[in-house]
Amino acid sequence: MQMQESASAPRVIINSGNGHVEEVIRQAHEELRQLLQQRAEVMRRIGTIKQTIAGLANLFGDSVLNEELMELVDRKTSGRQPGFTKACRMILMESGRPMSSRDICDYFHEKMPALLARHKDPTASVTTVLNRLVEYGEAEAVMVNGRRAWRWVADSSANNQRPEQHFTSSVA
Numbered sequence: 001m002q003m004q005e006s007a008s009a010p011r012v013i014i015n016s017g018n019g020h021v022e023e024v025i026r027q028a029h030e031e032l033r034q035l036l037q038q039r040a041e042v043m044r045r046i047g048t049i050k051q052t053i054a055g056l057a058n059l060f061g062d063s064v065l066n067e068e069l070m071e072l073v074d075r076k077t078s079g080r081q082p083g084f085t086k087a088c089r090m091i092l093m094e095s096g097r098p099m100s101s102r103d104i105c106d107y108f109h110e111k112m113p114a115l116l117a118r119h120k121d122p123t124a125s126v127t128t129v130l131n132r133l134v135e136y137g138e139a140e141a142v143m144v145n146g147r148r149a150w151r152w153v154a155d156s157s158a159n160n161q162r163p164e165q166h167f168t169s170s171v172a
Contacts, residue, residue, distance in 0.1 A: 039136075039137060040136075041137070042137075043136050043137040043138050043153075044153045047093065047138050047153055048153075050072075050073050051093055051152065054094060057073070084119075084125065085129050085132070085133075087112060087115055088126060088130065088133070089138065091107050092133070092151070092152050097151070098142050098144050098151040100144070100147055100149045101126040101127045101130060102123065103149075104130070105123055108122065108126075139151060139152055139153055
């Protein structure tokens with residue numbers, strides 16, 4: 001392999017026909033794709049299980065959950081507000097419907113104003129978190145009445161009959 005310098009990039013590696021490197025990169029790429037797919041599937045499954053446990057706790061009371069389970073499903077009342085991402089996740093998971101970033105901001109204003117007050121542009125912060133949840137495979141972006149919204153993935157397989165359109169792009 002040779003090193004060349006150019007104005008746009010100080011160091012460019014030019015492959016002089018080393019098929020071994022290309023094969024290693026191809027295999028690593030394929031393994032990375034498979035692992036990311038597995039992670040998305042695991043995150044969807046985790047979301048479904050968390051939602052099931054949260055639903056049971058809503059029906060029968062939090063007393064049916066032990067301390068560890070309360071922590072794992074984000075229901076532990078530690079006296080402090082949950083983290084911003086955790087709170088967005090909880091709101092979306094428990095809503096049972098697609099929500100816009102404005103819907104989630106409204107919920108914060110009503111139930112957790114202190115958590116939202118720390119953000120200069122709350123809508124942008126919520127949108128960033130929601131897009132990250134999509135990347136993690138925990139949520140999906142949909143169109144509702146011509147507007148972008150997000151839905152917890154555990155809801156999507158059971159409710160495919162809803163009139164939302166799915167986004168395929170990860171661009172906000």
